[in-house]
Amino acid sequence: MPGQPPHSRVVALAYDGLCTFEFGCTYEIFGLPRPELDRPWYRFDVCAAEPGPLHAAGGLAVQAPYDLALVERADTVIVPGWRGETESPPQPLLDALMRVSERGGRLVSICSGVFVLAATGVLDGKRATTHWRYTEALARRYPDIRVDPDVLYVDEGSVLTSAGSAAGLDLCLHIVRRDHGAAVANNVARRLVLAPHRDGGQQQFVATPVACEAGNGRLAALLDWLPGHLDEELTVGDLARRAGMSLRAFQRRFRKTLGTTPGEWLARQRIALARQLAETTDLTVEQIAAQSGFGSVETLRHHFRRLVGTTPGRYRRSFAQAANGRPQRRPAVSRTAPSA
Numbered sequence: 001m002p003g004q005p006p007h008s009r010v011v012a013l014a015y016d017g018l019c020t021f022e023f024g025c026t027y028e029i030f031g032l033p034r035p036e037l038d039r040p041w042y043r044f045d046v047c048a049a050e051p052g053p054l055h056a057a058g059g060l061a062v063q064a065p066y067d068l069a070l071v072e073r074a075d076t077v078i079v080p081g082w083r084g085e086t087e088s089p090p091q092p093l094l095d096a097l098m099r100v101s102e103r104g105g106r107l108v109s110i111c112s113g114v115f116v117l118a119a120t121g122v123l124d125g126k127r128a129t130t131h132w133r134y135t136e137a138l139a140r141r142y143p144d145i146r147v148d149p150d151v152l153y154v155d156e157g158s159v160l161t162s163a164g165s166a167a168g169l170d171l172c173l174h175i176v177r178r179d180h181g182a183a184v185a186n187n188v189a190r191r192l193v194l195a196p197h198r199d200g201g202q203q204q205f206v207a208t209p210v211a212c213e214a215g216n217g218r219l220a221a222l223l224d225w226l227p228g229h230l231d232e233e234l235t236v237g238d239l240a241r242r243a244g245m246s247l248r249a250f251q252r253r254f255r256k257t258l259g260t261t262p263g264e265w266l267a268r269q270r271i272a273l274a275r276q277l278a279e280t281t282d283l284t285v286e287q288i289a290a291q292s293g294f295g296s297v298e299t300l301r302h303h304f305r306r307l308v309g310t311t312p313g314r315y316r317r318s319f320a321q322a323a324n325g326r327p328q329r330r331p332a333v334s335r336t337a338p339s340a
Contacts, residue, residue: 007106007179010042011074013093014064015049018056019081021165022110026078029172029188036191037184045070049093071096076106076175079113080168085137089116098122107159108175110168114161118142126156131164132202150309152202163202170198202309218243219257226266230273230293236262270294271307278316285312 012026031044048054048064056062071077077100082089093116101107101122109117114130115138117123124144129135135149148154153162153171155178162171173196177185182196189196222243226234239262240250254262274292277283283291289300304312 007075007175008040008042009073009075010044010078011066011070011076012044012046012078012080013049014046014054014056014062015083016052016054016062017083018054018062019083019111019113019165020056020058020060022080022113022168023056025110025165025168025172026080028192029169029176030078034188037187039180039184045074047071050090068092068096071100074100074105076108078108078110079116080110081165082112082115085112085115085134085141087115089119094120101158104158108171109161110171111162111164114138115141117159117161118145122159123156123161126159127154128156128159128161129154129163129202130161133164150202152198167202169194218245219253226269227273230266230270231291232293233295234266234293236266239266266293267303268307271303274300274304274312275308275315275319278312279319288312 010026010030012023012030014023027044030042034041045066046064047066047068047070049068052063054062054064077097079097097107097117097120101120107117107122109130111131112134114123114128114134118128118138118141123142125146127146127148128138129148129151130138132149135147138145139147151163152167153160153174155174160171160175162168169192173185173189173194176188177196186196222239225242226239236251237247240247243250245253251262254260254265258265260268270292274288274294277288277291281288285297285300289295289297292300294300294303301311304310304315308315310318
Protein backbone atom coordinates (compact mmCIF):
# COMPACT_ATOMS: atom_id res chain seq x y z
CA MET A 1 0.00 0.00 0.00
CA PRO A 2 1.45 3.39 -0.96
CA GLY A 3 2.52 5.69 1.84
CA GLN A 4 0.95 8.97 2.83
CA PRO A 5 1.26 11.64 0.08
CA PRO A 6 3.51 14.61 0.80
CA HIS A 7 0.52 16.99 1.04
CA SER A 8 -1.69 14.75 3.14
CA ARG A 9 -3.11 17.25 5.65
CA VAL A 10 -5.67 19.49 3.97
CA VAL A 11 -7.28 22.37 5.86
CA ALA A 12 -10.25 24.31 4.49
CA LEU A 13 -11.05 27.74 5.85
CA ALA A 14 -14.46 28.66 7.22
CA TYR A 15 -15.40 32.33 7.43
CA ASP A 16 -18.48 34.42 8.02
CA GLY A 17 -20.47 34.34 4.77
CA LEU A 18 -18.92 30.98 3.78
CA CYS A 19 -19.62 29.96 0.17
CA THR A 20 -21.27 26.61 0.76
CA PHE A 21 -20.80 25.11 -2.71
CA GLU A 22 -17.09 25.94 -2.85
CA PHE A 23 -16.63 24.53 0.65
CA GLY A 24 -18.57 21.42 -0.35
CA CYS A 25 -16.18 20.88 -3.26
CA THR A 26 -13.23 20.70 -0.87
CA TYR A 27 -14.93 18.22 1.47
CA GLU A 28 -16.23 16.07 -1.37
CA ILE A 29 -12.74 15.58 -2.80
CA PHE A 30 -10.51 15.58 0.27
CA GLY A 31 -12.81 14.82 3.21
CA LEU A 32 -14.91 11.82 2.18
CA PRO A 33 -13.49 8.40 3.13
CA ARG A 34 -12.18 6.46 0.14
CA PRO A 35 -12.22 2.79 1.18
CA GLU A 36 -12.21 1.76 -2.46
CA LEU A 37 -8.66 3.11 -2.86
CA ASP A 38 -5.61 1.06 -1.87
CA ARG A 39 -3.86 3.96 -0.15
CA PRO A 40 -4.17 6.37 2.77
CA TRP A 41 -6.32 9.35 1.92
CA TYR A 42 -6.03 12.97 2.97
CA ARG A 43 -6.64 14.13 6.50
CA PHE A 44 -9.22 16.85 6.12
CA ASP A 45 -9.98 19.47 8.75
CA VAL A 46 -11.77 22.81 8.93
CA CYS A 47 -10.56 25.87 10.79
CA ALA A 48 -12.14 29.25 11.41
CA ALA A 49 -10.48 32.04 9.48
CA GLU A 50 -11.77 34.58 12.00
CA PRO A 51 -13.52 34.66 15.37
CA GLY A 52 -17.19 33.61 15.37
CA PRO A 53 -20.05 33.46 15.21
CA LEU A 54 -19.84 32.28 11.61
CA HIS A 55 -22.64 31.80 9.11
CA ALA A 56 -22.71 30.28 5.64
CA ALA A 57 -24.58 31.45 2.57
CA GLY A 58 -28.19 30.42 3.00
CA GLY A 59 -28.29 31.29 6.68
CA LEU A 60 -26.62 28.15 8.03
CA ALA A 61 -24.66 28.47 11.26
CA VAL A 62 -21.04 27.28 11.00
CA GLN A 63 -19.03 25.90 13.89
CA ALA A 64 -15.42 25.18 12.94
CA PRO A 65 -13.61 22.83 15.33
CA TYR A 66 -10.22 24.58 15.02
CA ASP A 67 -8.80 28.10 14.87
CA LEU A 68 -5.94 29.46 12.75
CA ALA A 69 -3.37 27.59 14.82
CA LEU A 70 -4.24 24.52 12.75
CA VAL A 71 -3.00 26.27 9.61
CA GLU A 72 0.51 26.07 11.03
CA ARG A 73 0.35 22.26 10.71
CA ALA A 74 -1.37 22.08 7.33
CA ASP A 75 0.26 20.86 4.14
CA THR A 76 -2.45 22.36 1.92
CA VAL A 77 -4.75 25.24 2.85
CA ILE A 78 -7.84 25.92 0.75
CA VAL A 79 -9.75 29.21 0.62
CA PRO A 80 -13.22 28.16 -0.66
CA GLY A 81 -14.45 31.49 -1.98
CA TRP A 82 -14.63 34.78 -0.13
CA ARG A 83 -17.41 37.16 0.83
CA GLY A 84 -16.50 39.85 -1.69
CA GLU A 85 -13.64 41.19 -3.79
CA THR A 86 -13.64 44.46 -1.85
CA GLU A 87 -13.80 42.80 1.59
CA SER A 88 -10.31 42.89 3.12
CA PRO A 89 -9.31 39.61 4.82
CA PRO A 90 -8.34 39.86 8.50
CA GLN A 91 -4.62 40.37 9.04
CA PRO A 92 -4.15 37.28 11.28
CA LEU A 93 -5.44 35.15 8.41
CA LEU A 94 -3.07 36.76 5.92
CA ASP A 95 -0.14 36.28 8.31
CA ALA A 96 -0.99 32.59 8.78
CA LEU A 97 -1.21 32.01 5.02
CA MET A 98 2.10 33.76 4.48
CA ARG A 99 3.75 31.40 6.95
CA VAL A 100 2.33 28.43 5.05
CA SER A 101 3.89 29.78 1.86
CA GLU A 102 7.23 30.52 3.54
CA ARG A 103 7.61 26.96 4.83
CA GLY A 104 6.74 25.42 1.45
CA GLY A 105 3.10 24.56 2.02
CA ARG A 106 0.47 24.67 -0.69
CA LEU A 107 -2.17 27.41 -0.98
CA VAL A 108 -5.34 26.90 -3.01
CA SER A 109 -8.24 29.21 -3.81
CA ILE A 110 -11.62 28.54 -5.38
CA CYS A 111 -13.48 31.30 -7.22
CA SER A 112 -13.38 34.59 -5.24
CA GLY A 113 -11.04 33.04 -2.68
CA VAL A 114 -8.26 34.30 -4.93
CA PHE A 115 -8.71 37.76 -3.39
CA VAL A 116 -7.53 36.37 -0.06
CA LEU A 117 -4.39 34.87 -1.61
CA ALA A 118 -3.81 38.04 -3.61
CA ALA A 119 -3.90 40.11 -0.42
CA THR A 120 -0.98 38.09 0.99
CA GLY A 121 1.25 38.91 -2.00
CA VAL A 122 1.95 35.24 -2.80
CA LEU A 123 0.48 35.67 -6.28
CA ASP A 124 2.64 38.64 -7.28
CA GLY A 125 4.42 37.84 -10.54
CA LYS A 126 2.42 34.63 -10.98
CA ARG A 127 -0.50 33.55 -13.14
CA ALA A 128 -3.88 33.23 -11.47
CA THR A 129 -7.53 33.00 -12.36
CA THR A 130 -10.94 33.47 -10.81
CA HIS A 131 -14.57 33.56 -11.89
CA TRP A 132 -14.91 35.50 -15.16
CA ARG A 133 -17.05 38.10 -13.35
CA TYR A 134 -14.09 38.98 -11.10
CA THR A 135 -11.11 38.81 -13.45
CA GLU A 136 -11.11 42.51 -14.35
CA ALA A 137 -11.45 43.52 -10.70
CA LEU A 138 -8.59 41.19 -9.73
CA ALA A 139 -6.31 42.57 -12.45
CA ARG A 140 -7.18 46.15 -11.58
CA ARG A 141 -6.69 45.74 -7.85
CA TYR A 142 -3.55 43.57 -8.07
CA PRO A 143 -1.65 44.60 -11.21
CA ASP A 144 1.36 42.43 -10.33
CA ILE A 145 -0.72 39.29 -10.87
CA ARG A 146 -0.90 37.89 -14.40
CA VAL A 147 -4.63 37.22 -14.52
CA ASP A 148 -5.72 34.56 -17.02
CA PRO A 149 -9.49 34.96 -17.57
CA ASP A 150 -9.93 32.00 -19.89
CA VAL A 151 -8.83 28.90 -17.95
CA LEU A 152 -10.59 26.68 -15.43
CA TYR A 153 -7.61 26.68 -13.08
CA VAL A 154 -3.97 27.67 -12.80
CA ASP A 155 -1.24 25.57 -11.15
CA GLU A 156 1.81 27.60 -10.13
CA GLY A 157 3.29 24.83 -8.05
CA SER A 158 2.84 25.99 -4.47
CA VAL A 159 -0.17 28.19 -5.19
CA LEU A 160 -3.19 27.13 -7.25
CA THR A 161 -6.30 29.09 -8.22
CA SER A 162 -9.58 28.11 -9.87
CA ALA A 163 -12.23 29.90 -11.86
CA GLY A 164 -15.90 29.98 -10.79
CA SER A 165 -17.53 27.63 -8.34
CA ALA A 166 -17.70 24.33 -10.27
CA ALA A 167 -14.14 24.86 -11.55
CA GLY A 168 -13.14 24.22 -7.94
CA LEU A 169 -13.92 20.56 -8.57
CA ASP A 170 -11.67 20.61 -11.64
CA LEU A 171 -8.84 22.08 -9.56
CA CYS A 172 -9.35 19.67 -6.65
CA LEU A 173 -9.26 16.70 -9.04
CA HIS A 174 -6.09 18.16 -10.55
CA ILE A 175 -4.52 18.22 -7.08
CA VAL A 176 -5.49 14.58 -6.57
CA ARG A 177 -3.95 13.80 -9.96
CA ARG A 178 -0.73 15.54 -8.87
CA ASP A 179 -0.58 13.74 -5.54
CA HIS A 180 -1.85 10.26 -6.45
CA GLY A 181 -1.77 9.93 -10.23
CA ALA A 182 -4.35 9.89 -13.01
CA ALA A 183 -5.87 6.49 -12.18
CA VAL A 184 -6.82 7.58 -8.66
CA ALA A 185 -8.16 10.95 -9.87
CA ASN A 186 -10.28 9.13 -12.45
CA ASN A 187 -11.65 6.88 -9.72
CA VAL A 188 -12.63 9.86 -7.60
CA ALA A 189 -14.24 11.56 -10.60
CA ARG A 190 -16.22 8.41 -11.37
CA ARG A 191 -17.63 8.36 -7.85
CA LEU A 192 -18.63 12.01 -8.32
CA VAL A 193 -20.19 11.18 -11.73
CA LEU A 194 -17.89 13.89 -13.08
CA ALA A 195 -15.56 14.10 -16.07
CA PRO A 196 -11.95 13.67 -14.87
CA HIS A 197 -10.94 16.56 -17.11
CA ARG A 198 -13.13 19.13 -18.85
CA ASP A 199 -12.19 20.49 -22.24
CA GLY A 200 -11.90 24.19 -22.86
CA GLY A 201 -11.83 27.10 -20.47
CA GLN A 202 -14.38 29.30 -18.79
CA GLN A 203 -14.77 31.33 -21.99
CA GLN A 204 -17.43 28.82 -23.02
CA PHE A 205 -19.57 29.81 -20.02
CA VAL A 206 -19.47 33.57 -20.65
CA ALA A 207 -22.47 35.02 -22.41
CA THR A 208 -21.64 37.25 -25.38
CA PRO A 209 -24.51 39.71 -25.84
CA VAL A 210 -24.63 42.12 -28.74
CA ALA A 211 -22.93 45.32 -27.62
CA CYS A 212 -25.30 48.15 -26.78
CA GLU A 213 -22.80 50.92 -26.16
CA ALA A 214 -23.31 52.56 -29.52
CA GLY A 215 -26.27 54.67 -28.38
CA ASN A 216 -28.23 56.25 -31.24
CA GLY A 217 -27.15 57.10 -34.77
CA ARG A 218 -25.71 55.34 -37.79
CA LEU A 219 -23.48 52.95 -35.88
CA ALA A 220 -26.31 51.93 -33.57
CA ALA A 221 -28.54 51.35 -36.61
CA LEU A 222 -25.86 49.13 -38.14
CA LEU A 223 -25.58 47.06 -34.97
CA ASP A 224 -29.36 46.64 -34.87
CA TRP A 225 -29.37 45.50 -38.50
CA LEU A 226 -26.41 43.14 -38.33
CA PRO A 227 -27.73 40.22 -36.19
CA GLY A 228 -30.23 39.30 -38.90
CA HIS A 229 -27.53 39.28 -41.59
CA LEU A 230 -24.63 37.39 -39.97
CA ASP A 231 -24.91 34.61 -42.57
CA GLU A 232 -24.01 37.02 -45.37
CA GLU A 233 -20.49 37.54 -46.71
CA LEU A 234 -19.74 40.91 -45.13
CA THR A 235 -16.44 42.76 -45.18
CA VAL A 236 -15.47 45.71 -43.02
CA GLY A 237 -15.90 47.86 -46.13
CA ASP A 238 -19.45 46.57 -46.50
CA LEU A 239 -20.19 47.56 -42.90
CA ALA A 240 -18.71 51.02 -43.39
CA ARG A 241 -20.86 51.60 -46.48
CA ARG A 242 -23.91 50.35 -44.64
CA ALA A 243 -23.19 52.86 -41.86
CA GLY A 244 -22.69 55.62 -44.46
CA MET A 245 -19.12 56.33 -43.36
CA SER A 246 -15.68 56.20 -44.91
CA LEU A 247 -13.67 53.11 -44.03
CA ARG A 248 -11.16 55.03 -41.91
CA ALA A 249 -13.84 57.01 -40.06
CA PHE A 250 -15.86 53.85 -39.49
CA GLN A 251 -12.93 51.93 -38.05
CA ARG A 252 -11.96 54.82 -35.79
CA ARG A 253 -15.52 55.37 -34.57
CA PHE A 254 -16.09 51.65 -34.08
CA ARG A 255 -12.98 51.16 -31.96
CA LYS A 256 -13.67 54.27 -29.89
CA THR A 257 -17.26 53.21 -29.23
CA LEU A 258 -16.94 49.44 -28.78
CA GLY A 259 -13.29 49.06 -27.82
CA THR A 260 -12.43 46.60 -30.57
CA THR A 261 -12.09 46.36 -34.35
CA PRO A 262 -15.10 45.78 -36.61
CA GLY A 263 -13.63 42.46 -37.79
CA GLU A 264 -13.12 41.15 -34.26
CA TRP A 265 -16.56 42.31 -33.17
CA LEU A 266 -18.16 40.63 -36.18
CA ALA A 267 -16.32 37.37 -35.42
CA ARG A 268 -17.57 37.45 -31.83
CA GLN A 269 -21.17 38.02 -32.90
CA ARG A 270 -20.92 35.13 -35.35
CA ILE A 271 -19.53 32.90 -32.62
CA ALA A 272 -22.38 33.95 -30.33
CA LEU A 273 -24.82 32.87 -33.04
CA ALA A 274 -22.91 29.61 -33.61
CA ARG A 275 -23.10 28.86 -29.89
CA GLN A 276 -26.84 29.46 -29.88
CA LEU A 277 -27.32 27.19 -32.89
CA ALA A 278 -25.17 24.46 -31.32
CA GLU A 279 -27.19 24.64 -28.10
CA THR A 280 -30.68 24.75 -29.53
CA THR A 281 -30.77 23.03 -32.95
CA ASP A 282 -29.94 19.76 -34.69
CA LEU A 283 -27.98 21.55 -37.43
CA THR A 284 -24.73 19.92 -38.49
CA VAL A 285 -21.47 21.73 -37.90
CA GLU A 286 -21.35 22.50 -41.63
CA GLN A 287 -24.80 24.10 -41.48
CA ILE A 288 -23.87 26.07 -38.38
CA ALA A 289 -20.75 27.37 -40.13
CA ALA A 290 -22.86 28.54 -43.06
CA GLN A 291 -25.66 30.12 -41.02
CA SER A 292 -23.25 31.97 -38.74
CA GLY A 293 -21.37 33.43 -41.70
CA PHE A 294 -18.06 31.58 -41.37
CA GLY A 295 -18.48 29.81 -44.68
CA SER A 296 -16.38 26.77 -43.82
CA VAL A 297 -16.12 24.37 -40.89
CA GLU A 298 -12.39 25.08 -40.65
CA THR A 299 -12.98 28.81 -40.17
CA LEU A 300 -15.71 28.14 -37.61
CA ARG A 301 -13.47 25.79 -35.64
CA HIS A 302 -10.59 28.26 -35.72
CA HIS A 303 -12.64 31.10 -34.24
CA PHE A 304 -14.55 28.81 -31.88
CA ARG A 305 -11.32 27.54 -30.37
CA ARG A 306 -9.89 31.07 -30.20
CA LEU A 307 -12.92 32.70 -28.58
CA VAL A 308 -14.60 29.87 -26.66
CA GLY A 309 -11.64 27.67 -25.84
CA THR A 310 -13.07 24.40 -27.16
CA THR A 311 -14.44 22.85 -30.35
CA PRO A 312 -18.04 23.23 -31.61
CA GLY A 313 -18.61 19.50 -31.10
CA ARG A 314 -17.43 19.49 -27.50
CA TYR A 315 -19.36 22.67 -26.76
CA ARG A 316 -22.52 21.09 -28.16
CA ARG A 317 -22.11 17.95 -26.05
CA SER A 318 -21.79 20.12 -22.94
CA PHE A 319 -24.56 22.62 -23.58
CA ALA A 320 -27.07 21.46 -26.16
CA GLN A 321 -30.59 20.95 -24.89
CA ALA A 322 -34.03 20.81 -26.38
CA ALA A 323 -36.64 23.44 -25.67
CA ASN A 324 -38.08 21.28 -22.87
CA GLY A 325 -34.73 21.22 -21.12
CA ARG A 326 -33.97 17.57 -21.85
CA PRO A 327 -30.81 16.44 -23.64
CA GLN A 328 -31.27 16.76 -27.36
CA ARG A 329 -30.77 13.94 -29.83
CA ARG A 330 -28.11 15.25 -32.15
CA PRO A 331 -26.70 14.15 -35.48
CA ALA A 332 -23.12 13.02 -35.67
CA VAL A 333 -20.68 15.88 -35.97
CA SER A 334 -17.09 15.97 -37.06
CA ARG A 335 -14.62 15.08 -34.32
CA THR A 336 -11.45 15.49 -36.32
CA ALA A 337 -10.32 18.60 -34.50
CA PRO A 338 -7.48 18.05 -32.00
CA SER A 339 -8.25 18.00 -28.28
CA ALA A 340 -8.63 21.28 -26.50
